[in-house]
Amino acid sequence: MPSAEPTHSAPAGPSGPAAASPSPGSPGSPGLSPGGAAALFPVLERYYDTVPRLVARAEDFGPLTLFVRDPLLGKEDWRFYARPTYGWTGRAANEEDVRRVRARQRELRVPESFEWVDESTPGLRSAVEATGLEVREHPLMVLDPAAPVPGPQPRARLLGPDDPALPAALAVPHLGFGHPGTDRGPEGLASLREWLAGHPDGPGAEGAAARIRAGGKAVAVAGEEEGLPLCSGQFNVVEDTAEVVAVATLPQGRRAGLARAVTSVLVTEARARGLRHVFLSADDEAVARVYARTGFRPVATSLEAGTPR
Template sequence: MALDEPGRPERSERLEQSGRLEQLERYYDAVPRPGARAEDFGPLTLFVREGQGWPYYARPTLGWTGREATADDVRRVLARQRELGAPESFEWVAETTPGLRTVVEAAGLTVHEHPLMALVAEPDPDGPRSRPAASVTVGVLAADDPALPSAVAVPNLAFADRGTGIGTAGPTELDEAVAACLADGAVERIADRIRAGLTVQAAAVEDGVALCAGQHQPVGAVTEIVGVGTLPAARRRSLAQAVTAALVADAREHGVTTVFLSADSEDVARIYARLGFRRVATALIAEPAESAAPAPTTAPDEQ
């Protein structure tokens, strides 16, 4: 077939998309395993956190070739999650497992959609050129960096007051959040992951305190940017874009070829587009209807 034959570009794009989604499925299956055990429910796999830390979720079983999941399968997983005291949560990619949404909703869960984006282009040359103030240092943090406790704590405040507008939580609330993260071991857990090469933590630091922070979690040549959040009182200072750019630069420097993330909303997706990210699919998160809409893995909260 000639390269210019009608239909060839479309087929090439479909093959590229299929390969990318398969790559992301392998990543989604691999990334919880260092800190979780996998429980088999046929077409579904439940990842159960071993020890303290961020709880995991259920998702489609990697490489499953049997029957599609049913609402009864979902209910079995939900019963196990309740037994374990784990969140009743499912995560998957709509385009990869399109039939799962119907059965998850039939089991009584509410599904939230988030743009799934991959880095496929250079930053928008017509985008804003704003940079953080000279008083702010942006970069990757070592496990023993004095700013690490505030970097671990600040996204908690960001996701508790979601959006792009300037909020009220400031230095006092950040001090309280740092104390809580130190007390429950969250800071040491992140430090351990940094030492093990499982997590890269970046932050925008001013006067020794992280005003914005985020992470990427490499598995081979793939990584996901997660948990980018700015102290609400420090928004609108171009901090989240700078932290995201630092994470991308670190990933590229260490040989990562696929960088992706899930955005909080279409508005936030447009911010990421300025950095070269493009929507490639839809990330779905399902939780009980009474739960608040979950934050996706990442959401820069400033424009």
């Protein structure tokens, strides 16, 4: 879901519900049934609670947990948030809970941000909106186990932990998400070189390399020119579950199928590892359709809330 790393797994910008793709349990989606999708929610909630704890500390607010970046745990430039407390069995979060978390976020001088799955915590939206935050919807999509295995992708490849392209791959989402949409534009490798000149280690390349070595992350790139990628993407692993995140294309390389190539390489790697669940959150319908072509199906709605734009 939109979280942690520059996350909407938007291939070339924002994405959203795949209106053109089959719904769960339809004939075009034989590997997913409504009941099977619902059974995934506890798995996803465990994942959402585990990943930020790798590089952030957790502050307890009863039905809500606030994650705060901790430099002692990692140098990654991730954006953190509050979300429903995993395993909470008490009362539902209310408006006052949200206000307490927001006050703490202001105290810490971090974004007033919340993320959650609507179907898992259906009452939270009204409480969040009552405090004046803007809620944005994103399709939560899961890889259909019955989907065909992607074919070879000669323009895309996985990176090893010591690959010199890793800092650039991690930088692409920071630039790509700064230019939302799917339209082509002039921003490309020159902009990437300029960004890297001011951030020689990239956004947390050392930590990413360590997680690649440990099997907790995979990074793929596509459209390389002079050692720099126009598109990159990642997945993070918790137990048998992987989330595809930070798929982004620089405007110069859009509308050329690079995001689909990167996603296909990541899906192929996840399947080769025997991962049971592979999921992502898209940002708008145009990008969700890209993921539908690589076997992802919409199963729920992930929500993110922040101060009005």
